[in-house]
Amino acid sequence: MTGTEHPLVTDYLSTVEREASFLPAGRREELLADLREHLAVAVGDEQDPQAVRTALERLGSPAAIAAAARAEEPEAAAAATTAVAPKPPNRTRHTITAVLIGVTGFAGIAGSLPSAAALIVGLALLWTSDAWDRDTKVLATALTVATPVVVLLGAFLLSGRFGVMELLAVLAVGIALPATAAVRLLRALPKAA
Amino acid sequence: MVPGEARSEATGKVASQLRKGVLEYCVLALLRDGPRYGVEILDELAAVSVMTTSQGTIYPLLSRLRRDGLVDTELRESATGPARRYYTLTTPGRTALAEFAESWPRFRDGVDHFLTAPHGGSA
Numbered sequence: 001m002t003g004t005e006h007p008l009v010t011d012y013l014s015t016v017e018r019e020a021s022f023l024p025a026g027r028r029e030e031l032l033a034d035l036r037e038h039l040a041v042a043v044g045d046e047q048d049p050q051a052v053r054t055a056l057e058r059l060g061s062p063a064a065i066a067a068a069a070r071a072e073e074p075e076a077a078a079a080a081t082t083a084v085a086p087k088p089p090n091r092t093r094h095t096i097t098a099v100l101i102g103v104t105g106f107a108g109i110a111g112s113l114p115s116a117a118a119l120i121v122g123l124a125l126l127w128t129s130d131a132w133d134r135d136t137k138v139l140a141t142a143l144t145v146a147t148p149v150v151v152l153l154g155a156f157l158l159s160g161r162f163g164v165m166e167l168l169a170v171l172a173v174g175i176a177l178p179a180t181a182a183v184r185l186l187r188a189l190p191k192a193a
Numbered sequence: 194m195v196p197g198e199a200r201s202e203a204t205g206k207v208a209s210q211l212r213k214g215v216l217e218y219c220v221l222a223l224l225r226d227g228p229r230y231g232v233e234i235l236d237e238l239a240a241v242s243v244m245t246t247s248q249g250t251i252y253p254l255l256s257r258l259r260r261d262g263l264v265d266t267e268l269r270e271s272a273t274g275p276a277r278r279y280y281t282l283t284t285p286g287r288t289a290l291a292e293f294a295e296s297w298p299r300f301r302d303g304v305d306h307f308l309t310a311p312h313g314g315s316a
Binding site for chain 2: 016027030031034035037038040041042044045058059060061062064065067068069071072
């Protein structure tokens with residue numbers, strides 16, 4: 001009989017099996033077969049305890065072998081990549097966010113309540129999303145929040161001679177600023193797969 | 194298993210990182226002149242100190258080389274003991290080895306350039 005039946009060897013192999021439990025069954029079996037075969041050749045028939053110990057020492061710790069097996073797994077490499085890769089974009093949510101932010105200007109025409117509602121929901125969606133980086137969020141927020149300020153300021157400054165042109169100008173700015181924010185948000189999104 | 198001294202531990206880390214990139218090509222090179230079985234490959238690697246590692250970690254590497262089609266395996270009966278799995282270099286394996294053999298001197302010279310050339314400044 002071969003040296004693979006030595007108790008030290010069976011202990012060792014069952015430790016490897018336990019440490020490598022993350023491997024697909026087929027791959028784990030293959031690894032154990034390789035090690036068993038190696039030990040059969042390295043130890044020989046004598047099963048001299050010292051030879052067994054030396055052979056096991058040279059093989060290295062079961063944990064090290066399991067770690068090497070993990071590193072060679074394509075799934076492990078893929079998992080490591082996806083762990084750092086961004087999640088697939090939730091396009092519906094992102095579009096709703098951008099549209100809400102974009103229409104805060106239009107909604108202002110209908111009244112301050114719809115405008116404020118769109119603003120609050122839009123900003124909440126924006127800041128809880130990880131689709132945009134901080135700079136983009138700050139810019140979009142600044143553009144959107146600035147709109148009512150600009151509109152009120154414009155209305156106040158121009159109150160003396162408020163004509164159709166002035167009204168149109170204030171409206172245009174009020175609509176354009178959030179729309180710009182929306183366009184920037186949509187552009188910053190990764191392209192759909 | 195890990196040497197207690199911090200310096201040799203650090204050297205071990207460097208060696209292990211370097212080994213990671215080149216070990217599979219050393220294995221392919223060992224098979225250049227004909228099939229070998231696992232223990233034989235491991236003994237050859239162990240004979241060169243920088244390639245010394247826990248021998249058992251070579252088997253996952255060999256398994257991956259087999260999956261990638263760079264080596265083939267064949268179980269052969271042995272007159273003196275248990276059957277042995279022989280590893281053979283495949284054509285893609287030979288190509289990969291040739292590519293590495295071509296890149297390696299340039300790579301080595303590139304590293305040597307930075308390590309040995311005087312760059313002024315701190316010496």
